[in-house]
Amino acid sequence: MAWDVEGTKHRIYQAALAEFAAHGPDGTTVDRIAKRAQVNRERVYNYFGDKSALFSAVIRSELDKIAQAVPLTITRTTDLAEFAGRTFDYQRAHPDLARLVLWEGLSDTGTVPDELTRTELYTGKANAVAAAQQAGLIDDTLDPAHLMFLIIALSSYWSAAPQIARMLSGTDAQDATETAQRRAAVVHAARQLATPRPKPTT
Amino acid sequence: MAWDVEGTKHRIYQAALAEFAAHGPDGTTVDRIAKRAQVNRERVYNYFGDKSALFSAVIRSELDKIAQAVPLTITRTTDLAEFAGRTFDYQRAHPDLARLVLWEGLSDTGTVPDELTRTELYTGKANAVAAAQQAGLIDDTLDPAHLMFLIIALSSYWSAAPQIARMLSGTDAQDATETAQRRAAVVHAARQLATPRPKPTT
DNA sequence: GTCTACTCCAACAACAACGTTGTTGTTGGT
DNA sequence: ACCAACAACAACGTTGTTGTTGGAGTAGAC
Incomplete structure (x- = not known):
């Protein structure tokens, strides 16, 4: 098992959540997300599309959680x-x-x-x-x-x-x-x- | 009266207030502020320093206003x-x-x-x-x-x-x-x- | 073994925003 | 009339970010 695609996606997601929460959509850079996830920036674009798509993905998923909390x-x-x-x-x-x-x-x-x-x-x-x-x-x-x-x-x-x-x-x-x-x-x-x-x- | 320094400052201030309120510190660009104030970007730097200084000036002044009002x-x-x-x-x-x-x-x-x-x-x-x-x-x-x-x-x-x-x-x-x-x-x-x-x- | 599909990465071009500089023209004092 | 100070602006170099591309390596199928 050299590759861990799901794990990589998950790391990107977590990193994006943290960065977006800390700095907001505009203050966040894809590069920092990638660095934090220990992943190449290209992976982010490949898996999630552009930055705003990633932000949407994160916020929708998190809102589902908050609703039931x-x-x-x-x-x-x-x-x-x-x-x-x-x-x-x-x-x-x-x-x-x-x-x-x-x-x-x-x-x-x-x-x-x-x-x-x-x-x-x-x-x-x-x-x-x-x-x-x-x-x-x-x-x-x-x-x-x-x-x-x-x-x-x-x-x-x-x-x-x-x-x-x-x-x-x-x-x-x-x-x-x-x-x-x-x-x-x-x-x-x-x-x-x-x-x-x-x-x-x- | 060809020049209206106070007026220019005031226009920059109003424009900055509107832009910062709308898009936040990171989402705002100095150029848009200048455009909105119908002023050259250099005037902003000359009168207010850099972007964060402008933001500070705006928020401080607005808080003063509400405190007095x-x-x-x-x-x-x-x-x-x-x-x-x-x-x-x-x-x-x-x-x-x-x-x-x-x-x-x-x-x-x-x-x-x-x-x-x-x-x-x-x-x-x-x-x-x-x-x-x-x-x-x-x-x-x-x-x-x-x-x-x-x-x-x-x-x-x-x-x-x-x-x-x-x-x-x-x-x-x-x-x-x-x-x-x-x-x-x-x-x-x-x-x-x-x-x-x-x-x-x- | 070889082929296809996929992961991963370094490097790249394009662009946007920053902050500065040099120039032109205006003001008000002497 | 002259000059120093200053407003205004266009243009510039720099930096940082975005999104992409081409290539190298790996996994599993046949």
Whole structure:
């Protein structure tokens, strides 16, 4: 077994994922991908086509993973807060994917690939919230989609804007206790938003 | 008046803002900036130094603007929620800024230009929150910096991740009533986080 | 053994972007 | 009127990246 085609492809894929996540589509060079994969650059073109095709291949494959990673089912009031915590955890554990999605979003010019599938994913979550609101488990002041979006914002912005998190907290994101506090803040905030409240008398 | 130096600088600045926001530091070319500003490329280098210096200048200036446009002083419990609302408004009016911050976050390699100045800006806001917490105006469950960060996240993520907002709400961001609802959601959420609560008996 | 198909690599041309330099023309002061 | 300083621009050399090509070596079929 002198040749290991599948292995080579896989190494290229992994290298591409890392490089794209680190530097984005424009900041990444095919040469660096090849170097990292310990492969000749020509292999990249031969196996994956040009750079943008490789980027598409990577992002599609990774999005499939992200979709199934953090499911949401609400049977208790605290489930939404836990969802926020798990989303936070997921972003911490897979910073590459989070960054990839962000890059895609920024490069976005109107429509995103697989928009239909992903829309269903989100509306599914929104529907879960809506059902829980009708069941009285979740505060129904806000539109379910808006509430869902705010939950995602709370959980995601730490990874999306790490420089702001750093400047505000003064602490490095690597610090374990800081991370724990951030997570606790997210969960607490989500719970505040989710817990049903009596209507204000204003 | 044959020459309009300030005007030229300003045109370059505006062009750079638009290009950087659209394509990010790596995706932007100095030549396109010059073309858009209807200026020779050399002027860019003469006035602003190299590309990264220009990017720094743009992001710093834009952050100064939002800091002055949306100040934060807390004398009532609802002030924090109003701050969130005004931040949301500002981001809507200047969507380039949110994208700029995200680009910077993605390109972030440990330290950001003007990190010291900007850190002071943020800690100033965090201190305002801390003081208000001690005065009993703001709920003190969360660390002031973390609370401040969550407020910013709530207000900014709509502009930062428009594709997610679009997929979740199903509505276009141009829709006036949708925008109003989003703003209301942000303000409501901020108020939920800010309002002092008795400690849970758990 | 030989043939075909495939992997792998070094080298190449084409191009795009960077940052600089040299020149022309304009301004405002003396 | 003259001059120094400066705005404006075209053109340049350099560097880095892209995508391709031709050749050398290897595996398995017949």
